[in-house]
Amino acid sequence: MSLHGKFITLEGTEGAGKSTNLKYIEAWLAQKGIELVVTREPGGTPISEAVRGILLNTEFTEMTANTELLLMFAARNQHIEEKILPALQAGKWVVSDRFTDASYAYQGAARGLEFDRIASLEHWVQQGFQPDLTFVFDLPIEVGMQRVKARGGQTDRFEQEKADFFEKVRDAYLQRAALAPQRYAVLNAAKTLEEVQAEIDTHLLTLLQHQG
Numbered sequence: 001m002s003l004h005g006k007f008i009t010l011e012g013t014e015g016a017g018k019s020t021n022l023k024y025i026e027a028w029l030a031q032k033g034i035e036l037v038v039t040r041e042p043g044g045t046p047i048s049e050a051v052r053g054i055l056l057n058t059e060f061t062e063m064t065a066n067t068e069l070l071l072m073f074a075a076r077n078q079h080i081e082e083k084i085l086p087a088l089q090a091g092k093w094v095v096s097d098r099f100t101d102a103s104y105a106y107q108g109a110a111r112g113l114e115f116d117r118i119a120s121l122e123h124w125v126q127q128g129f130q131p132d133l134t135f136v137f138d139l140p141i142e143v144g145m146q147r148v149k150a151r152g153g154q155t156d157r158f159e160q161e162k163a164d165f166f167e168k169v170r171d172a173y174l175q176r177a178a179l180a181p182q183r184y185a186v187l188n189a190a191k192t193l194e195e196v197q198a199e200i201d202t203h204l205l206t207l208l209q210h211q212g
Helices: 018-031 046-056 065-089 100-110 115-126 141-151 163-179 193-209
Strands: 007-012 036-040 093-097 133-138 184-188
Touching: 007 018, 007 100, 018 036, 018 093, 018 133, 018 193, 036 065, 046 065, 065 093, 065 100, 065 115, 100 115, 100 163, 133 163, 133 193, 141 163, 163 184, 184 193
Parallel strands: 007 093, 007 133, 036 093, 133 184
Antiparallel strands: none
16 A cells, blocks of 8 residues: 555544644645645545434434444544545545544543454554554643533534543543654643644644655
8 A cells, every 4th residue: 555645633632622723734734735635533425424423413322332433433444445545645645633543532441442442443444554643632621621612502422421531531642642652742732822833833844854
């Protein structure tokens, strides 16, 4: 498999600023003349977006953790095969709002599923395929929940979870980042937007220098 583009993912708990900074990264790369595809998980393709609708539906309170995990990887498989890999093979960069780290954090740490089970699905679906760079937007949970509440609108099935759920998610992200610092960039999302984006600039420049 020959990949000429770079794959960047954004992770973090709710309200940590992923959406705002995703737009910033998109504009930064476009300014550098890089052709890119912006996407999200779960979602990114018609089939994966349909699965997203099931996963985020607040009416499905009876969904088991295993069902949630399998749906996530079903959507991810379609996403990788139909959208991500073709773009990378064509030399485009891909920026995704969440990827497999989210499964370890949400379905693993927060829902209590064994990491080995998640790793087995990851190997089956991805065959070693990983992002080149993962930004983790780290924020105290209470601050993130206040931000979600302040922006209003309806909350989805995940956003309606309690603080202890998101504490587990946050811890899992930080633990995974500590185990592979060469792939992760942990950003203090409690800083000003300008400070966060200055750090993003540094990491993107490093990745750009290692292109090819």
